[in-house]
Amino acid sequence: MEKELKIAVLGGGSWATAIVKMLCENMEEVGWYMRSVYAIEHIKRNDHNPSYLSSVEFDPSKLKLSSNINEIVEYADVCIFAIPSAFLHSELEPLTISFEGKMVVSAIKGIVPETGLIVGEHFSQNYNIDLDDIGVITGPCHAEEVALERLSYLTVACANQEMADRLASYFESDYINCKTSDDIIGTEYAAVLKNIYAIAAGIAHGLGYGDNFQSVLMSNAIREMKRYIKKVHKMKRNINDSAYLGDLLVTGYSVFSRNRLFGNMLGKGYTVRSAQLEMSMVAEGYYATKSAYKINQEHGAKTPILNAVYDILYENKNPKKTFKKLAEKLD
Ligand SMILES: NC(=O)C1=CN([C@@H]2O[C@H](COP(=O)(O)OP(=O)(O)OC[C@H]3O[C@@H](n4cnc5c(N)ncnc54)[C@H](O)[C@@H]3O)[C@@H](O)[C@H]2O)C=CC1
Numbered sequence: 001m002e003k004e005l006k007i008a009v010l011g012g013g014s015w016a017t018a019i020v021k022m023l024c025e026n027m028e029e030v031g032w033y034m035r036s037v038y039a040i041e042h043i044k045r046n047d048h049n050p051s052y053l054s055s056v057e058f059d060p061s062k063l064k065l066s067s068n069i070n071e072i073v074e075y076a077d078v079c080i081f082a083i084p085s086a087f088l089h090s091e092l093e094p095l096t097i098s099f100e101g102k103m104v105v106s107a108i109k110g111i112v113p114e115t116g117l118i119v120g121e122h123f124s125q126n127y128n129i130d131l132d133d134i135g136v137i138t139g140p141c142h143a144e145e146v147a148l149e150r151l152s153y154l155t156v157a158c159a160n161q162e163m164a165d166r167l168a169s170y171f172e173s174d175y176i177n178c179k180t181s182d183d184i185i186g187t188e189y190a191a192v193l194k195n196i197y198a199i200a201a202g203i204a205h206g207l208g209y210g211d212n213f214q215s216v217l218m219s220n221a222i223r224e225m226k227r228y229i230k231k232v233h234k235m236k237r238n239i240n241d242s243a244y245l246g247d248l249l250v251t252g253y254s255v256f257s258r259n260r261l262f263g264n265m266l267g268k269g270y271t272v273r274s275a276q277l278e279m280s281m282v283a284e285g286y287y288a289t290k291s292a293y294k295i296n297q298e299h300g301a302k303t304p305i306l307n308a309v310y311d312i313l314y315e316n317k318n319p320k321k322t323f324k325k326l327a328e329k330l331d
């Protein structure tokens with residue numbers, strides 16, 4: 001039998017906590033890096049993360065917890081990153097251990113602002129990691145529903161099918177189905193864009209548009225996503241798969257979506273700053289809008305929804321007027 005891989009999760013938020021829970025269903029031990037020494041001590045003493053998904057109970061004897069990123073990267077064969085993209089660069093600064101011989105997996109749905117790269121490419125280009133050793137975990141899956149053990153579907157994308165199957169097997173359980181894909185670039189871009197479209201859905205809701213309009217917005221969003229991804233990474237893919245359309249729908253409609261919540265506040269009249277201050281969690285789409293807009297300056301895909309969200313977030317444009325103009329472009 002193959003030796004069990006040592007897997008570590010890096011991040012202390014909701015998604016990292018949900019990933020550790022899923023892995024603990026199948027593994028003897030899971031490495032877990034988080035910044036907060038307080039949270040680590042709390043998990044050791046009280047069996048749960050004090051700040052995120054606190055209903056999830058852990059057996060601390062199965063966790064190798066550390067606030068030292070080098071210790072955890074050294075321990076792991078596979079490092080799964082679930083740190084919001086805006087903080088990834090600074091979180092990696094203390095890292096001195098090489099990723100050589102290890103696999104790096106992104107569970108992050110964002111673009112690293114400092115490099116303007118999706119996370120897999122950021123690691124590959126800045127840490128000298130072969131794209132074959134990069135993986136992506138994505139799909140329509142809110143951490144809160146994992147905590148509730150509601151049936152959810154994930155996609156593991158890797159260039160190496162054997163590795164994808166192996167990783168998927170560590171996630172599967174009574175409540176998790178896991179499929180695989182070789183589209184490591186397209187699945188990441190889809191995850192980035194769907195957050196932006198969920199902000200748009202939230203803005204529309206906040207402005208008082210109804211379900212009839214939302215469905216048209218989502219229908220246009222998936223076509224926009226297809227055009228954008230085709231420009232940045234052309235390959236054969238089915239945009240209706242759960243990793244693309246499914247993730248767009250869950251984020252655009254779920255009450256758990258932070259991006260939708262953020263957009264909803266903007267539609268209701270909050271300023272960008274005040275909406276951010278209201279949120280206790282991170283809306284990745286805020287950062288992604290700027291980077292995705294910039295990337296598209298080179299590629300020129302037709303992106304009316306992305307452009308409208310960019311205008312509201314970064315050009316201080318009025319949401320009501322911007323959506324009135326956007327509505328005229330949708331079909
Ligand atoms: N929550 C979810 O359901 C899912 C989240 N994701 C992705 O996972 C990634 C992580 O998101 P969540 O865990 O949901 O975030 P979260 O909002 O639950 O947690 C935020 C995390 O960021 C950390 N943080 C805050 N300020 C920081 C700073 N200045 N420097 C370093 N770290 C800081 C917090 O300590 C916390 O660990 C994101 O890219 C998100 O898109 C992906 C799938 C599902």
Ligand SMILES: O=C(CO)COP(=O)(O)O
Nearest residue numbers: 139140141142257258259
């Ligand atoms: O990626 C997610 C669901 O698949 C989480 O979306 P939010 O960040 O909007 O909550």
